[in-house]
Amino acid sequence: MESLQAIKQRFGIIGNNHLLNVALQKAVRVAPTDISVLVTGESGVGKEIIPKIIHQLSHRKHNKYIAVNCGAIPEGTIDSELFGHEKGSFTGATQTRSGYFEVADGGTIFLDEVGELPLSTQVRLLRVLETGEFLKVGSSKVQKTDVRIVAATNVNMMKAIQKGEFREDLYYRLSTVEINLPPLRERQEDIHLLFRKFASDFALKYKMPTIKLDESAIETLLSFPWKGNIRQLRNITEQISVIEQTRNINSDILKTYLPNYHNNLPAIVSDQAAASDFSNEREILYKVLFDMRNDINDLKMLTQELIKEKEGKQPKENTQLLINKIYGDQEENSQSNDLEIISKGQQGTFTNDSISSFEDAETVEDPISLQEKEYEMIKQSLERNNGKRKLAAKELGISERTLYRKIKQYDL
Numbered sequence: 551m552e553s554l555q556a557i558k559q560r561f562g563i564i565g566n567n568h569l570l571n572v573a574l575q576k577a578v579r580v581a582p583t584d585i586s587v588l589v590t591g592e593s594g595v596g597k598e599i600i601p602k603i604i605h606q607l608s609h610r611k612h613n614k615y616i617a618v619n620c621g622a623i624p625e626g627t628i629d630s631e632l633f634g635h636e637k638g639s640f641t642g643a644t645q646t647r648s649g650y651f652e653v654a655d656g657g658t659i660f661l662d663e664v665g666e667l668p669l670s671t672q673v674r675l676l677r678v679l680e681t682g683e684f685l686k687v688g689s690s691k692v693q694k695t696d697v698r699i700v701a702a703t704n705v706n707m708m709k710a711i712q713k714g715e716f717r718e719d720l721y722y723r724l725s726t727v728e729i730n731l732p733p734l735r736e737r738q739e740d741i742h743l744l745f746r747k748f749a750s751d752f753a754l755k756y757k758m759p760t761i762k763l764d765e766s767a768i769e770t771l772l773s774f775p776w777k778g779n780i781r782q783l784r785n786i787t788e789q790i791s792v793i794e795q796t797r798n799i800n801s802d803i804l805k806t807y808l809p810n811y812h813n814n815l816p817a818i819v820s821d822q823a824a825a826s827d828f829s830n831e832r833e834i835l836y837k838v839l840f841d842m843r844n845d846i847n848d849l850k851m852l853t854q855e856l857i858k859e860k861e862g863k864q865p866k867e868n869t870q871l872l873i874n875k876i877y878g879d880q881e882e883n884s885q886s887n888d889l890e891i892i893s894k895g896q897q898g899t900f901t902n903d904s905i906s907s908f909e910d911a912e913t914v915e916d917p918i919s920l921q922e923k924e925y926e927m928i929k930q931s932l933e934r935n936n937g938k939r940k941l942a943a944k945e946l947g948i949s950e951r952t953l954y955r956k957i958k959q960y961d962l
Contacts, residue, residue, distance in 0.1 A: 564740065570731070587700045595779045614657035616650050629674065629687050633652075682694055753791065767801045
């Protein structure tokens with residue numbers, strides 16, 4: 551068995567953090583088996599390296615390795631992608647197609663963003679895990695496959711299970727062994743090492759001297775929360791390498807590349823708090839709409855009472871009580887005067903037919919305000935998360951696929 555240092559060199563892994571080492575050791579130990587593995591961790595921590603290690607150190611290393619991004623495949627076609635389809639099984643199926651589970655027979659399939667799988671696909675996947683059997687879309691013929699599955703997700707699976715978005719039995723079947731990769735902010739000793747590695751790589755790529763950080767810049771680098779983790783660090787290192795003419799970077803220069811550096815606080819807002827804010831905004835919007843509808847119904851009743859009073863069918867005192875109920879005792883005089891003017895100005899304009907049509911009228915809620923509110927909420931969430939759709943979708947409490955559709959709908 552290869553040493554941990556040899557594994558790091560072979561797969562280009564930088565870092566000596568204890569939590570990282572524990573994750574790699576787990577991957578090395580489970581690799582020779584056929585146990586299903588679930589890799590967890592925030593977006594950008596490098597979860598895709600674990601299934602590669604597992605595949606290369608297993609007896610399946612000479613067979614296919616296929617990585618599938620479940621969140622990037624439309625819901626209507628994901629079953630066809632994974633399990634294949636028969637000719638004519640749906641519109642556009644002009645020929646029979648083999649799915650990933652058929653192509654990768656004897657190998658390994660990496661299901662990235664497995665938390666985004668539709669529930670119907672989760673049922674099919676559970677069957678493959680338990681029996682090794684699957685059906686192509688549009689076929690009744692059962693096929694066998696011998697595939698090892700390694701899945702990864704940045705979703706809190708227990709919360710997804712509670713919301714009914716992920717099957718509990720599938721979760722336990724996938725997570726026979728769970729490997730968690732720590733976020734970059736918990737790997738303080740590795741941040742500068744990674745920066746230097748990326749800086750060296752980009753210097754070779756763009757044929758220019760390597761950038762270096764002074765002491766103040768290193769302190770700034772280590773104090774930044776790195777919500778985008780390794781992916782964000784790599785991106786910023788590349789920006790500085792390409793844009794800056796000076797090769798010695800101080801703290802002031804570095805800060806210009808760190809988004810919202812001065813607004814970063816040590817407090818971390820939980821997913822539950824973010825979801826609560828979204829829920830509160832929605833409840834306020836609904837309350838406003840319901841209040842508007844109640845006001846319209848009250849005005850409708852008042853108009854009917856005024857007409858009845860005019861025709862002598864209703865005492866004036868009853869109408870006045872209704873006015874007080876709607877507008878309040880403090881506004882009694884001004885509102886009753888206004889209504890008297892309305893009554894005089896509209897004299898003779900009401901008929902039995904118009905009253906009947908008013909009573910039968912249906913209160914219609916204007917959908918435009920809802921769309922505008924949804925647009926603003928999505929826009930604000932994307933701005934808060936620096937355009938990262940995964941984080942925005944998580945904050946809004948919707949799937950990433952739904953967020954993609956909304957972004958396209960509102961042309962964001």
